[in-house]
Amino acid sequence: MKHLSSTETDSLFERYVIANYKRYPVNLVRGEGSLVWDSDGREYLDLFPGWGCNLLGHCPPRIVQAVQDQVAQLIHVPNTWQTDLQGLWAKMLVDRSFDAQAFFCNSGAEANEAAIKLARLHQGPEKYKVITFQGGFHGRTYGALAATAQPKYHEGLGPMLAGFTYVPHGNLNIVESRIDSSTAAILIEPIQGEGGVRIASQEFLAGLRKLCDDNGLLLIFDEVQTGCGRTGHWFGYQYFDVQPDIITLAKSLCGGIAGGAMLANRQIAGSLRPGMHACTFGGNPISAAAGIAMIETIEQDDLLAQADTKIERFAQHLSELQQACSHITEIRQAGFMIGVELSVEGAPIVAKCLEQGVLINCTQGNVLRLLPAMNITLDQIDQSMTIFSDAVCEVTGQTVAAEASSN
Numbered sequence: 001m002k003h004l005s006s007t008e009t010d011s012l013f014e015r016y017v018i019a020n021y022k023r024y025p026v027n028l029v030r031g032e033g034s035l036v037w038d039s040d041g042r043e044y045l046d047l048f049p050g051w052g053c054n055l056l057g058h059c060p061p062r063i064v065q066a067v068q069d070q071v072a073q074l075i076h077v078p079n080t081w082q083t084d085l086q087g088l089w090a091k092m093l094v095d096r097s098f099d100a101q102a103f104f105c106n107s108g109a110e111a112n113e114a115a116i117k118l119a120r121l122h123q124g125p126e127k128y129k130v131i132t133f134q135g136g137f138h139g140r141t142y143g144a145l146a147a148t149a150q151p152k153y154h155e156g157l158g159p160m161l162a163g164f165t166y167v168p169h170g171n172l173n174i175v176e177s178r179i180d181s182s183t184a185a186i187l188i189e190p191i192q193g194e195g196g197v198r199i200a201s202q203e204f205l206a207g208l209r210k211l212c213d214d215n216g217l218l219l220i221f222d223e224v225q226t227g228c229g230r231t232g233h234w235f236g237y238q239y240f241d242v243q244p245d246i247i248t249l250a251k252s253l254c255g256g257i258a259g260g261a262m263l264a265n266r267q268i269a270g271s272l273r274p275g276m277h278a279c280t281f282g283g284n285p286i287s288a289a290a291g292i293a294m295i296e297t298i299e300q301d302d303l304l305a306q307a308d309t310k311i312e313r314f315a316q317h318l319s320e321l322q323q324a325c326s327h328i329t330e331i332r333q334a335g336f337m338i339g340v341e342l343s344v345e346g347a348p349i350v351a352k353c354l355e356q357g358v359l360i361n362c363t364q365g366n367v368l369r370l371l372p373a374m375n376i377t378l379d380q381i382d383q384s385m386t387i388f389s390d391a392v393c394e395v396t397g398q399t400v401a402a403e404a405s406s407n
């Protein structure tokens with residue numbers, strides 16, 4: 001296809017596409033690994049590929065191949081039929097997690113809807129409340145939105161679904177004090193992503209596990225961002241060594257193809273009985289083929305084993321940056337999930353990076369967020385982090401960061 005220029009694309013959006021996103025007027029047309037190009041031929045190093053969905057970068061070859069093969073064989077069949085692909089995909093996820101069964105859907109919000117429903121169904125009509133955490137983010141559908149304890153996302157949209165109890169992040173005593181006889185579950189992102197890459201302590205998560213055990217509650221980890229290798233482990237709960245009853249997955253689950261899943265402990269999964277929940281496209285052959293190829297790529301390319309070196313390389317650059325820039329209040333990193341908190345607004349730094357050919361994100365106004373691909377090369381880390389560090393220093397008026405580490 002001959003693409004339109006970024007300017008021509010911008011005028012199409014201006015006239016025909018609802019402006020519910022703040023979009024950059026850049027028409028991205030092609031990607032390969034951590035590189036992406038716009039229709040004007042400009043190359044970018046992408047430290048935020050696919051908003052966290054492209055954990056293997058753009059167009060990972062095995063996923064491209066698997067989808068191309070699958071699309072020519074069988075595109076879609078409803079869940080009234082079985083496909084070996086969906087069964088094998090579920091097995092592969094379970095083999096790498098815990099004694100669970102899978103429900104498939106299309107997105108993170110849908111995975112969380114399934115988890116909320118399962119918790120209520122399993123616990124019975126008297127136990128329906130779900131405790132969630134301030135600063136958390138669980139999606140935009142009404143159940144997931146009600147679970148999201150950030151007032152800005154509820155503005156103008158009320159009334160919310162009832163039955164959620166919001167508590168501050170990190171305080172076990174307060175969580176305990178809010179549990180009552182109608183509480184069914186605790187839902188938490190082990191690392192708050194949109195909330196600013198806030199990493200729960202191991203003690204806090206272990207404490208939640210104990211509270212759940214003591215009070216007959218289900219512990220649900222929203223692993224939409226932390227799942228599938230993002231932390232350098234298959235799943236975020238393994239990073240913390242705390243076992244939840246349910247995990248929800250999406251984003252990188254299918255390496256950039258839309259797909260979501262809920263994995264629920266086998267003891268409780270049966271409470272989601274036929275007719276109680278469904279998803280037309282859930283676990284479709286294309287997403288299943290991509291999901292399988294995602295797991296195979298991580299294993300065949302040994303990406304979890306190589307993760308430490310890359311994670312450490314990011315950490316080195318970040319530590320040098322922190323020394324150079326007094327406007328950085330905190331750096332938080334868990335594997336390939338990085339938040340750089342500033343005492344100033346982050347948007348001008350995102351714009352500066354874009355101008356210099358590096359794509360990043362800013363969340364909560366002052367947290368620069370990087371969700372790089374786990375197959376980014378060391379050279380690409382050095383190149384992009386040098387540009388990133390320079391942009392942070394330049395925009396905040398500090399001296400340029402110390403020379404980036406060499407090989």
Ligand SMILES: Cc1ncc(COP(=O)(O)O)c(C=O)c1O
Binds near residue numbers: 137140225
């Ligand atoms: C932790 C978490 N949960 C749920 C969601 C919602 O996922 P989706 O946009 O696929 O519905 C997101 C999206 O950013 C997320 O970060």
